[in-house]
Structure formats: C-alpha cells, structure tokens
Amino acid sequence: xxxxxxxxxxxxxxxxxxxxxxxxxxxxxxxxxxxxxxxxxxxxxxxxxxxxxxxxxxxxxxxxxxxxxxxxxxxxxxxxxxxxxxxxxxxxxxxxxxxxxxxxxxxxxxxxxxxxxxxxxxxxxxxxxxxxxxxxxxxxxxxxxxxxxxxxxxxxxxxxxxxxxxxxxxxxxxxxxxxxxxxxxxxxxxxxxxxxxxxxxxxxxxxxxxxxxxxxxxxxxxxxxxxxxxxxxxxxxxxxxxxxxxxxxxxxxxxxxxxxxxxxxxxxxxxxxxxxxxxxxxxxxxxxxxxxxxxxxxxxxxxxxxxxxxxxxxxxxxxxxxxxxxxxxxxxxxxxxxxxxxxxxxxxxxxxxxxxxxxxxxxxxxxxxxxxxxxxxxxxxxxxxxxxxxxxxxxxxxxxxxxxxxxxxxxxxxxxxxxxxxxxxxxxxxxxxxxxxxxxxxxxxxxxxxxxxxxxxxxxxxxxxxxxxxxxxxxxxxxxxxxxxxxxxxxxx
Numbered sequence: 177x178x179x180x181x182x183x184x185x186x187x188x189x190x191x192x193x194x195x196x197x198x199x200x201x202x203x204x205x206x207x208x209x210x211x212x213x214x215x216x217x218x219x220x221x222x223x224x225x226x227x228x229x230x231x232x233x234x235x236x237x238x239x240x241x242x243x244x245x246x247x248x249x250x251x252x253x254x255x256x257x258x259x260x261x262x263x264x265x266x267x268x269x270x271x272x273x274x275x276x277x278x279x280x281x282x283x284x285x286x287x288x289x290x291x292x293x294x295x296x297x298x299x300x301x302x303x304x305x306x307x308x309x310x311x312x313x314x315x316x317x318x319x320x321x322x323x324x325x326x327x328x329x330x331x332x333x334x335x336x337x338x339x340x341x342x343x344x345x346x347x348x349x350x351x352x353x354x355x356x357x358x359x360x361x362x363x364x365x366x367x368x369x370x371x372x373x374x375x376x377x378x379x380x381x382x383x384x385x386x387x388x389x390x391x392x393x394x395x396x397x398x399x400x401x402x403x404x405x406x407x408x409x410x411x412x413x414x415x416x417x418x419x420x421x422x423x424x425x426x427x428x429x430x431x432x433x434x435x436x437x438x439x440x441x442x443x444x445x446x447x448x449x450x451x452x453x454x455x456x457x458x459x460x461x462x463x464x465x466x467x468x469x470x471x472x473x474x475x476x477x478x479x480x481x482x483x484x485x486x487x488x489x490x491x492x493x494x495x496x497x498x499x500x501x502x503x504x505x506x507x508x509x510x511x512x513x514x515x516x517x518x519x520x521x522x523x524x525x526x527x528x529x530x531x532x533x534x535x536x537x538x539x540x541x542x543x544x545x546x547x548x549x550x551x552x553x554x555x556x557x558x559x560x561x562x563x564x565x566x567x568x569x570x571x572x573x574x575x576x577x578x579x580x581x582x583x584x585x586x587x588x589x590x591x592x593x594x595x596x597x598x599x600x601x602x603x604x605x606x607x608x609x610x611x612x613x614x615x616x617x618x619x620x621x622x623x624x625x626x627x628x629x630x631x632x633x634x635x636x637x638x639x640x641x642x643x644x645x646x647x648x649x650x651x652x653x654x655x656x657x658x659x660x661x662x663x664x665x666x667x668x669x
Contacts, residue, residue, distance in 0.1 A: 178514060178526040181540040189537070189620065190545055192576040194613025204584040205577070205592060206609055209253075211567050212467040212500025214414055216253035217296050219584060220605050221593040223503065223571050224256040224302040224417065224471070226270060227635045228628075229660075234261065234272030236281030239634070239660060241288045242651060244299075246661045248292035250602040253591070255289065256417050256471075256503075257301040259424075262404040268632070273303060273404045282411035301411075302471065303404045304419035305397060305426065307380035307390070309510075310373075311521045318374050319355040329365055336364040375515060376522050382428040383436055393425070394440050394450050398457035405458040405468070415467025415500070418458065420451055422508035422533070423524035427473060430490060432482045433511070444489050451490075452497050459498065469501040469569075470494055474551035477507040477529035484551050491555040495564040502559070503569035503593065504552045507532035523630045534596070535573060537621045544621050546579060548572035553588035569593050575619060577608050599625055600637050603665040615665070634660060 200206055206218045229239035247255050261267045264274035272278055282301070289299045313322065325347055333342040333350070342350065354362065363371060372379070385391040405416045420426040428434060429450045434441040440450050451470075458468055472494070474487045482490075491502055512527030525533055535544035552570040559566055570589030574580050580592040598604060601617035608616065617639050624638040634653045641658035644650065651660040 179512070179528045179531045180538060181531070183540075184538045185541060185543075187537045187539055187543045187545075189618060190576050190579060192613065192616075192618075193578060194608065194616070195577055195611065197609070197611030200577070200609045200611060203577070203581050205581050209567060209590060211254075211298075211469070211591075212415070213465045214254075214298055214467045214500075216298055216591070217251075218253040218605070218609075219591045220252040220254075220580075221503075221569055221571075221591050222247050222252050222255040222598045223505075223569075223593045223595045224258050224419075225595055225599065225635065226258045226629060228269050228632055229634060230269045230271045232266075232269055234267060234270060234274075234278065236271065236278075236285050239651070240271070241285060242661055244285055245288045245292040247598060247602045248289040248297050248299075249664075250598070250605045251293050251296045252594075252598065252605045254298040254300060254414075257285070257299065257413075259302050259304040259419055260404075262303050262305050262400050267306075273301070273407050274400075276407065279407055279411050282408070282413070286412040298414040300415040300417050300467065300469065301408050301413045302417040302419050303401060303408065304424055305400065306424045307382070307428075308378070309380070309521050310378040312375070312377040312516045312518050313373075314518055315374065316355045319351045322373065322378070323351065323354070323370065325350055328367070332365045336361055376513070377516065379510060379522065382425060382434060383441065385436060385438065391438070394438070394453070397425070397450065398454045401454045402457040402461040405466075406461045409462050409466055415469060416458065416462070417469045417471050417503065418451075418455065420470050420472040421505045422473070423510045426451055426454065430472065430482060430486070431476060432486060433478075433480050444486060448490055448493050452493065455494070455497055455499065467500045468498075469503060470499050471503040471505060473506060473508075474504045474548060474555060475506050475532070476509055477532045478509045478511045478527075481509065481511070481529075484554055487551065488555055488558045492558050492562055495559045495562065495566040499566060501567040501569060501591070502555065503571070504548060504555060505533060505571060506548050506551065508534075525626065525630065533572075534623055534626050535621070536623050543573075545573040545575065546583070549574075549583055549588050553586075556587070556589060567591055571595060573621065575621075577613060596621065596623075596625060599635075600639050600662075602662050607665070617662075634658070636660060637662065 209216050209219050227243050260271040260273045330343050408416045476482045507529030508524050509529040510524045513522040514526035516522050556568040567590040569591040571593035575597045597619045600619035628635045636658045640662045
C-alpha cells in the first residue's frame with residue numbers, strides 16, 4: 177500500500193505535438209552542452225534506475241549489459257548507471273564498485289554502451305553509500321533476539337499496569353509477556369526507536385553517534401567514495417554521480433533532521449560539510465579533467481526535513497565547490513514510509529515523500545507532469561546569480577517534446593532527464609529527433625515499474641513486458657512471464 181493524495185484526480189496524458197526532423201534539429205533539446213570535461217551531443221539524460229539485474233555479489237551480468245545496451249541504442253545524451261555501492265559489503269543484486277574485482281565487469285558495461293550508441297552516448301555511474309536496514313521482525317522473534325530490556329522499560333510497565341512486580345520479575349518472563357502484549361501497552365512501554373524496530377524493522381541513522389561506525393562516518397567516507405570514483409575512471413566511465421539523494425547516507429547528512437553535535441549536523445553549513453569533503457576527496461583522486469556530478473533533493477517532503485530553501489543553499493555550495501552538474505530529485509524517504517509486512521524491509525517510496533518522487537496520473541490538481549521543475553528552476557536561478565553556469569538536470573514526469581523544449585527555452589533547466597518515459601520507450605530520443613515522435617511508446621505513469629522495484633523484482637514496463645514473448649531469443653524475467661527488454665525499433669540509419 178502506498179500513499180495517495182486526498183481527493184485524487186485521474187489525469188490524462190499530456191497532448192502531444194511531435195516535431196518534424198527539421199524542427200527537432202533546431203531544438204535546444206538536441207543541441208550539445210558542455211558538462212565539466214564532457215560534451216554531450218544533446219541535452220537528454222537517462223537518470224539512474226535500479227533494474228535488479230546484478231548478481232547477488234554485485235557483479236555485472238549479461239542482463240545488465242543488455243539493459244544498458246538497450247537504452248544506449250536510443251542514443252540519449254547521457255545515461256547514468258544505477259546506484260552502485262561504494263563499500264565491499266553484501267547488498268543483494270545491486271551493482272557494486274567497492275573493490276577492484278568489480279572493474280572488469282563495469283568496463284564491459286562501458287564498452288557495451290559505446291558500441292550500442294555508436295559512441296554518441298556518454299555513460300556515468302551513480303555511486304552510493306547506505307546504512308543498515310533490517311526486515312520487520314515477527315513480534316516473538318523481536319523480543320526473544322533483538323530487544324534489550326532495561327530498568328526504564330520495567331518502570332514504564334509498572335506505570336502502564338499499576339503492578340510493581342514487573343520491577344523484580346525474571347527478565348524472560350517480562351519478554352514473554354511483551355511478546356503477546358497488545359499494541360496499546362507496547363506503545364507505553366517501548367521507546368520510540370524500539371517501537372519503530374518492532375513495527376518497521378531496525379534502521380540505522382547518521383545521528384546514531386553512540387555507534388562507533390556511525391560516529392566515524394565523516395572520517396571514512398571521503399576515502400571510500402574517492403576509491404570508488406577512481407575505479408569508475410579505471411573502468412572507462414565518462415564520469416561519476418555522487419548519490420546525495422533520497423533515504424541514504426549522504427542525503428541524511430544534508431537533512432534538516434540531522435542534529436549531530438560533532439560539526440556535521442545542525443546548521444546548514446555543518447550538514448553540507450561532509451558532502452563537500454567527500455566531493456573534495458573524489459575530485460583530488462580523479463582529477464579536474466573528469467566529470468563529477470551530484471544528485472540531491474530539492475525537497476525532502478517530510479516533517480522536519482529540508483525544503484527548497486535548504487536545497488538552494490546546497491546547490492550554491494555545490495556549484496561553488498566545482499561540481500560539474502547538479503541533478504535534482506525529490507522525496508523518497510524512510511521517515512514516512514508505510515509499514516512493511518512482517519519479513520519485509522521498509523521501502524522509502526511508499527509515503528508522501530515517495531509519491532512526490534514518483535507521482536502517478538492519480539494525483540492532486542497539479543498533476544504528475546513536470547511537478548519538480550519549479551524547484552529545479554529556483555536552484556538554477558540561485559546558482560546562475562552566483563556567477564556559475566553549472567548545468568542543472570531537471571527530472572520528474574517529463575514526457576513529450578514540447579514540455580521538454582519549453583523547460584529549456586524558459587531557462588528552468590539545462591538538461592532534461594527522463595526515467596520512466598525512457599524505460600517505456602528507450603528509443604524516444606531517436607524517434608523524436610528523426611521526426612517520428614508519433615511512434616513513441618508513451619509512459620502511462622501508473623508506476624507498474626516502481627511496484628516491481630519495491631518487490632525487488634527485475635524491473636520492466638507493462639507496455640512491453642508481455643509483448644511478443646515468443647520472439648526468437650527473447651529474454652524473459654526469472655518467472656518467465658515478462659520481457660526483460662523493450663522491443664527493438666527497426667529504423668534505417
């Protein structure tokens with residue numbers, strides 16, 4: 177179950193007027209742009225999306241190669257490879273870059289994209305750190321294995337039951353009682369974090385400075401990110417994108433909810449300190465001739481979280497520090513996630529903040545299309561007023577040519593990112609540029625793909641994953657019911 181706006185309206189897809197080839201050739205969308213040391217052939221961008229195709233050990237698979245090769249065949253200006261872990265730790269079927277042994281597979285991925293795009297598409301890789309999150313436990317298991325009973329709990333139990341014997345009764349007897357206690361009693365006895373661990377699953381925070389490894393994050397993360405960025409350069413990527421967005425470590429340092437008292441939390445200038453130190457370490461390792469960008473939030477959309485004013489400040493600081501581009505997202509936080517089922521982990525795109533990250537056609541009066549553009553425009557305006565021309569990547573419900581082109585013409589962004597629309601039709605860029613926009617397979621923004629991601633299933637699109645399953649050599653999902661790749665678009669060069 178995911179959050180939905182009150183009194184929702186079902187919106188129709190935007191009416192589309194597709195350009196002919198001459199108009200497209202003149203459009204700003206298809207003009208080159210300088211991004212740090214790179215030149216993109218056009219101002220189109222496929223943001224990072226996790227397709228759940230890596231091995232359990234984080235290695236590149238044939239399915240990964242096919243996935244990125246398929247996007248590259250549409251020849252966007254740039255593709256950003258999915259969030260890739262910077263640490264050499266287990267993380268499920270997500271790509272990793274925390275050790276040199278991952279370089280050969282990542283190098284093959286780079287070569288695949290270059291071949292498939294005939295060298296037209298630049299390839300960057302998004303690198304990410306994340307903290308521990310556990311699955312929601314069964315109540316009996318939680319109290320038997322994870323809950324640490326203390327004096328405060330006993331006294332709270334006495335207050336809730338008016339029974340003094342809980343102060344001295346055997347610990348196992350207390351735990352056995354709590355394991356079958358009603359929620360109303362547990363809410364009175366457990367502290368906020370213990371109750372969350374029971375109801376949502378245990379989750380580390382950057383503010384858990386009583387834990388040594390959390391306290392030491394500012395000392396260790398700059399080198400970890402720098403080493404990962406160096407591996408990206410060794411593998412042949414055109415650049416790296418530092419993942420400072422959504423529910424993960426670096427975004428949590430930027431968050432207004434970060435109240436660390438060690439100089440890395442509280443005021444904005446303290447919250448941005450580690451992200452800037454990570455960038456400085458990365459830049460020192462890869463050099464000034466390598467593209468280093470950042471993905472961060474224009475609004476956290478959670479109570480007590482960062483808003484556009486914070487994002488404008490961070491954007492100005494990132495541009496001043498020398499980031500080669502700023503890519504904007506929104507929401508996607510754990511703090512307002514819906515309760516997972518027992519045995520599953522919380523998913524940070526199920527609350528209001530998650531909805532704002534990936535809104536659907538069932539929306540409020542604003543609708544789902546271009547919803548984040550005003551935020552990107554505000555950040556771009558502030559950065560430009562400071563004298564920086566750092567390119568701004570706008571994303572979120574951008575789906576048709578006129579919409580994308582008008583954003584660029586109005587100066588609200590410099591590059592247009594399409595995630596769900598590119599997934600629905602990786603050939604959008606070729607089709608529109610060649611005057612064949614009417615052939616575009618348009619995303620319907622129902623978030624079928626996002627539901628697969630939430631279930632940690634191989635991500636596909638409902639518009640093509642059941643199409644022509646009997647084609648020779650068609651790649652199918654592990655359940656055998658879905659295509660793993662969009663159907664090919666046959667077109668003469």
